Amino acid sequence: MASPAKPTDPNNNSDRLRSVARYSGIGVQMAATIGLSTWAGYWLDKHYQTKTPWFTLGLMLLGLFAALYNVIRAVSKGE
Amino acid sequence: MKRLLFALFCLLSLTARASEPVATTADATESENFNPGEMILHHIGDSHEWHWFSTDNDHYTTYLPIIAFRPGQGVAVFSSRHLAEGEVHEGLKLEHEHLVSTDGAKVYDFSITKNVATLMIASALLLVVFMTVARGYAKRGTAAPRGVQSFFEPIIVFIRDEVAKKSIGPKYERYLPYLLTVFFFIWFSNLLGLLPGSSNLTGNISVTMTLAVITLLITLFSSNKNYWAHIFATPGVPKLLLPIMIPVELIGIVVKPFSLMVRLFANITAGHIVTLSFISLIFIFRNVGVAPVSLAFGLFINMLELLVAILQAYIFTLLTAMYIGGAVEDHHDADYQMGGGDGATPAQVH
Numbered sequence: 001m002a003s004p005a006k007p008t009d010p011n012n013n014s015d016r017l018r019s020v021a022r023y024s025g026i027g028v029q030m031a032a033t034i035g036l037s038t039w040a041g042y043w044l045d046k047h048y049q050t051k052t053p054w055f056t057l058g059l060m061l062l063g064l065f066a067a068l069y070n071v072i073r074a075v076s077k078g079e
Numbered sequence: 080m081k082r083l084l085f086a087l088f089c090l091l092s093l094t095a096r097a098s099e100p101v102a103t104t105a106d107a108t109e110s111e112n113f114n115p116g117e118m119i120l121h122h123i124g125d126s127h128e129w130h131w132f133s134t135d136n137d138h139y140t141t142y143l144p145i146i147a148f149r150p151g152q153g154v155a156v157f158s159s160r161h162l163a164e165g166e167v168h169e170g171l172k173l174e175h176e177h178l179v180s181t182d183g184a185k186v187y188d189f190s191i192t193k194n195v196a197t198l199m200i201a202s203a204l205l206l207v208v209f210m211t212v213a214r215g216y217a218k219r220g221t222a223a224p225r226g227v228q229s230f231f232e233p234i235i236v237f238i239r240d241e242v243a244k245k246s247i248g249p250k251y252e253r254y255l256p257y258l259l260t261v262f263f264f265i266w267f268s269n270l271l272g273l274l275p276g277s278s279n280l281t282g283n284i285s286v287t288m289t290l291a292v293i294t295l296l297i298t299l300f301s302s303n304k305n306y307w308a309h310i311f312a313t314p315g316v317p318k319l320l321l322p323i324m325i326p327v328e329l330i331g332i333v334v335k336p337f338s339l340m341v342r343l344f345a346n347i348t349a350g351h352i353v354t355l356s357f358i359s360l361i362f363i364f365r366n367v368g369v370a371p372v373s374l375a376f377g378l379f380i381n382m383l384e385l386l387v388a389i390l391q392a393y394i395f396t397l398l399t400a401m402y403i404g405g406a407v408e409d410h411h412d413a414d415y416q417m418g419g420g421d422g423a424t425p426a427q428v429h
Binding site: 014018021024025028036062064065070 | 378
């Protein structure tokens with residue numbers, strides 16, 4: 001990207017820290033995606049008094065898909 | 080520099096060692112059957128008064144101002160002393176730290192609670208420290224920094240070079256004030272939260288939500304057309320899939336700040352709960368023999384929290400910078416999800 005500087009020794013540590021933060025961020029984001037969409041589905045089911053929890057099911061699956069898609073896109077380089 | 084850090088470390092560890100048990104002893108003796116859950120929730124929650132500690136027959140509490148607005152009745156301002164022990168004052172009372180009107184009317188609570196007071200203290204501290212630092216630069220210019228300035232210069236430079244420049248790219252400069260503010264604010268608040276008797280500011284979800292919303296707004300307002308093109312017409316995705324992809328991308332916009340909010344809140348709250356739980360063990364077992372073990376573990380977690388304090392501030396700042404970087408980037412081929420896919424990163428994946 002915009003940083004042409006190649007990693008030298010003092011930079012290495014901060015790059016490692018950066019990766020740790022970055023990938024832990026992806027993990028939390030994955031959990032948050034699934035959690036948030038499931039919660040939204042649950043709320044919608046409650047609000048519309050549905051007999052079968054279609055909203056919960058649908059949004060949970062969508063959240064699962066979104067989480068996986070985002071993880072794959074975040075870890076694969078856009079070469 | 081190293082000596083200064085060491086002194087700071089000693090100072091912080093001393094207060095942690097000295098006072099955590101003191102506060103809890105008081106809580107335990109207050110009622111005969113000690114309820115650790117209640118005590119811990121009371122400690123990590125917000126309150127309308129600042130309770131320092133209690134002895135057998137006395138409470139040491141600072142009463143904070145209550146500011147309540149009720150539509151049609153105007154604003155009521157008085158000390159929370161009048162509401163202590165469930166008393167009613169001006170038609171208001173506290174129910175589990177929740178300000179309610181006795182006649183059932185809607186109450187908007189603008190009180191200076193413990194967390195609000197801590198927020199003000201943290202802001203004042205930031206202002207004092209960084210005005211001193213700024214004065215140092217105004218006076219000495221590019222000459223060697225001195226005093227407080229020399230402590231903060233490496234950190235500021237780190238945020239600028241390692242966080243802002245690498246994640247945002249050439250346009251990093253206009254976002255630097257926010258990134259530095261958010262970093263130091265979170266760090267200072269985390270450390271303030273570790274002080275005995277202080278409140279759990281960054282472990283309050285409203286505070287972290289406000290920070291996350293500001294990040295979201297900055298990302299949205301600085302986004303360019305590439306960012307939106309990626310969301311509404313993701314390159315390389317067939318047209319038929321777009322109805323699925325657009326919601327997925329929109330979820331992504333909301334989830335990023337949401338995960339920022341939850342991460343900071345959960346980390347800080349969890350640290351406080353674990354420390355307090357270890358201390359509570361003494362009073363659960365009612366045994367002196369447990370004390371050394373639980374104190375050692377409590378102290379260890381407290382030390383760990385010192386690290387977590389700066390780590391969480393760093394992570395919040397870095398991810399904010401990456402989200403902004405994703406929004407302002409010009410290249411089409413770059414990684415938009417987490418921002419800054421700098422060339423060095425793949426080598427770091429072990």
